Amino acid sequence: MSKTSITYLEAIRLAQQKALAEDPRVFIYGQDIGGFGGAFKATKNLAKEFPGRVLDSPISEDAMVGLAIGAAVEGMRPIVEMQFADFSTCGFNQIVNQAATLHYRTGTPCPIVVRLPSGGTPGSGPFHSQSMEAIYAHYPGLVVMTPATVDDAYSMLLEAVALDDPVIFCEHKFLYYHLKAEQLPDQALPFGKARIARPGRDATVVTHGAMLHESLAAAEELSSDGYDIEVVDLRTVRPLDTDTILASVARTGRLLAVGEAWPWGGVTAEVVARVASEGFGLLDAPPQRLNAKETPVPYHPALWGTHRPTAGTIASSLRHLLEL
């Protein structure tokens, strides 16, 4: 594998290149992804390398997903690129009413991947910052992936293309450029398995996406106080790897679920519910969670930096948890 420094974004581009090269059924469909290479350049030069298989779509998310579902029914394996996760709401009907239900209704698989450039970056505001994994995870029939590392961005996208079920691939924009790896992975964890990103004994943080890195920084901060925090990277939020979460809580007795999205009915709520109902006896303290504030994502960087959890606020929540 390449020894040059590979960004999270480049890993996504390289995974698509590999998928296109290895499977003639794969094509990519999205707005400005052909000659322009996509809003973030996740498909740069792929249209030239794979003529007729990296296609510009009209500005209609509804039409984009509908076309992909039809192609999948006919045996293709389309990847749909949304310019921003927020815009996928315009294709919501096709995703949740058609793609998610297709196999249950007809016995026909629906192997599509919908890539959602997700999450907040400074100055992006309410329409270009949303974390929509909980909304899609609500629907039976949809797989929801939230890669937090360069390795996972690459290997999980290839895994998503190979799956026979529709996958919502929540790639985090905040990680696109600054998260780097020396090489692409040769191996990957099994599908649906969470990862112990940092072992510990005093408390468990369960998180995903960009919040993994804030959580690891918080754990590092608390290590100077003598606390040993375990951090679990969910990797996929549906399926949710409850076994790994419960095993971690069994070791530590304390849970903090951290998410960038709003708390109401979200991934952190699901994690807390599962631990409370299936692992109540493992807990030494009430399970806690930390999410974004319950307003639209603010434009101004000063507000945005306070709106979502940070290493500092995660560390504060952990100190509170450790005192309960």
Next chain:
Amino acid sequence: GEHDDASYIPAALKKSPLGRDCLEIAREALLENSWITAKEAADWHAAVEKEVEETASKVLREPAPDPSEEDWNAFSALGRNGEEAR
């Protein structure tokens, strides 16, 4: 090229009323039907331009928002959790 150069839209459609600036089309219709005068159209344009420039100028002079003073409430008539009245 541009972020979205609309290359997938046929040239004839772009040149038709559907492909043109809707504000410009509306201005032409108002003038052609004599519903407004050219002076009124120009005055409206100048008034809007002035309002936009004044607002932008005001905002650029304002201090950055302070997260500690933000009410963090998305509701207009309810409390943060949507239950209690303000």
